[in-house]
Amino acid sequence: MEPPDKVARIDIPKKAIYRLSIYHRCLQKLHDNGVETVSSTTLARAAGVKPAQLRKDLAYLGQFGTRGLGYPVETLSSIMRETLGREHLQPVILVGAGNLGSALLRYHGFEKEGFEVVAAFDANPEAAVARGVTIPVFPDSELESFISGNSVKLAILCVPVEFAQAVVNRLVAAGIQGVLNFSPIMLEVPSEVTVNNVDLALELEHLSYFIR
Amino acid sequence: MEPPDKVARIDIPKKAIYRLSIYHRCLQKLHDNGVETVSSTTLARAAGVKPAQLRKDLAYLGQFGTRGLGYPVETLSSIMRETLGREHLQPVILVGAGNLGSALLRYHGFEKEGFEVVAAFDANPEAAVARGVTIPVFPDSELESFISGNSVKLAILCVPVEFAQAVVNRLVAAGIQGVLNFSPIMLEVPSEVTVNNVDLALELEHLSYFIR
DNA sequence: AAGTGTGAAAAGTTTCACAGCG
DNA sequence: CGCTGTGAAACTTTTCACACTT
Numbered sequence: 001m002e003p004p005d006k007v008a009r010i011d012i013p014k015k016a017i018y019r020l021s022i023y024h025r026c027l028q029k030l031h032d033n034g035v036e037t038v039s040s041t042t043l044a045r046a047a048g049v050k051p052a053q054l055r056k057d058l059a060y061l062g063q064f065g066t067r068g069l070g071y072p073v074e075t076l077s078s079i080m081r082e083t084l085g086r087e088h089l090q091p092v093i094l095v096g097a098g099n100l101g102s103a104l105l106r107y108h109g110f111e112k113e114g115f116e117v118v119a120a121f122d123a124n125p126e127a128a129v130a131r132g133v134t135i136p137v138f139p140d141s142e143l144e145s146f147i148s149g150n151s152v153k154l155a156i157l158c159v160p161v162e163f164a165q166a167v168v169n170r171l172v173a174a175g176i177q178g179v180l181n182f183s184p185i186m187l188e189v190p191s192e193v194t195v196n197n198v199d200l201a202l203e204l205e206h207l208s209y210f211i212r
Numbered sequence: 213m214e215p216p217d218k219v220a221r222i223d224i225p226k227k228a229i230y231r232l233s234i235y236h237r238c239l240q241k242l243h244d245n246g247v248e249t250v251s252s253t254t255l256a257r258a259a260g261v262k263p264a265q266l267r268k269d270l271a272y273l274g275q276f277g278t279r280g281l282g283y284p285v286e287t288l289s290s291i292m293r294e295t296l297g298r299e300h301l302q303p304v305i306l307v308g309a310g311n312l313g314s315a316l317l318r319y320h321g322f323e324k325e326g327f328e329v330v331a332a333f334d335a336n337p338e339a340a341v342a343r344g345v346t347i348p349v350f351p352d353s354e355l356e357s358f359i360s361g362n363s364v365k366l367a368i369l370c371v372p373v374e375f376a377q378a379v380v381n382r383l384v385a386a387g388i389q390g391v392l393n394f395s396p397i398m399l400e401v402p403s404e405v406t407v408n409n410v411d412l413a414l415e416l417e418h419l420s421y422f423i424r
Numbered sequence: 425a426a427g428t429g430t431g432a433a434a435a436g437t438t439t440c441a442c443a444g445c446g
Numbered sequence: 447c448g449c450t451g452t453g454a455a456a457c458t459t460t461t462c463a464c465a466c467t468t
Contacts, residue, residue, distance in 0.1 A: 001384070013459065014458095014459095015459070015460095017421050018418055021417040022398075025396065025414075031410040039427060039428090053459095054459060055429065056429085056430080056460080056461090058432075059428090065428045066427085066468055067427055067466070068427050068428080068467065069426080069427070069428085069468070071455075074428070083421075084419050086417065086419050086420060090420050090423075099318050099319045100315065100316075103314075103319065104427080105316025106311050106315070107315065108311070109312065109412050113396075113413035113417065118453090141271075153423045156416075162413070178419035178423045180415050180416055184237065186234075194422040196418060198412065200321050200410065201321055202230065202391055202406045203234040204325070205228055205296060205325065207366055207406055207408055208296060208297045208298060208302050208366065209229050209297050210390060211302075211365045211366065225436070227438095251449065252450070262439075263449095264440070265437090265439075267449090267451065268437095268439090268451085270450095270451095275450085277449075278449085279446055279448075280448045282450085283450090
């Protein structure tokens, strides 16, 4: 028995999904500038990809272009918002408001792109507040009740590496379905949960390979 | 005329290089625990990959395993340190000590993995110092002289998105060869310069696609 | 003339399966 | 026997080239 999954989603290649988010961002900028139509060549240049790849990626969403003219910015933008699951504002929680975690909270880089970080959790909430965090910081014992009470599905994980697996287990048990993990560790989660790793030291190490 | 490039480097697949860094980290941990030999199955599990892939990846470095036994932790570790360009401590600068930049400086996640952030640059150095940054923060006018004077090759870029391209142009002109870019923009650089993007909002957007 | 949509070729990556060595 | 090293197969992703539409 196949799950009654939402349309199309199954066949879009993983890497294409990343690019769709980039296109989405470019389209928003074009829309803000009053542009109504854009060609694959122009949008591809803005996104840093080849025109053919852009067209192939957009084709996963359906046929929205007009030959000889290009793509309608507004239409494409809302189709993508829907496909990417961004029609509704997603609440996000942050777990581990230490050095990095509290920095991300003050950074507000997520809010700018339309995500609302609604609460943070830490073993020591007072310390986080003292670091200048303005959103509510709760003791981590309240994690489970907050997640289920507020139907939170996304979490940003910034706890020290030795606690990461234990904490993610609790998050998953409480209903979290997507985790942005900043710990340098491969978390083990059930297959229905998605983990994205942001490993800063790894990125630097990768760079150091390419410098002569 | 081919450049007299260092051995092997040319044929290692891009994605394998990321994994080599992960293996390197796992090997260091094993070494700290006094383990002398490790099998592909064990190391693969620690790194979160399949044994066959691990063996294929390690084979890019040469033949170091002993059949029936496994790989020598110490030897492999130093081969990898060399291949990844980590024999010598690489100095790194950070440009843009605002909210995110100064947070990364206080985080010390890079130092833990053996990179030394030697200086930071900002249009307003005093503000960064006030944020509790302890390494020297210079006005950005001193970027060029510092980079060439100290042979810096790696930079972490945390300036606001509208300045990112202009700043990276200066970095490249001054001799920077690798950039860890936190701005949500595709930077244009000459092909001999490597840019790694860390786009936090993009990662969240990617997650929101996968949650039901 | 300009620009999309798409099959088919090419390139890149992962997995398999097993020969061969210690 | 256990475990590496690897050629070949399978799979995924990118690029090309051009028919087709406005």
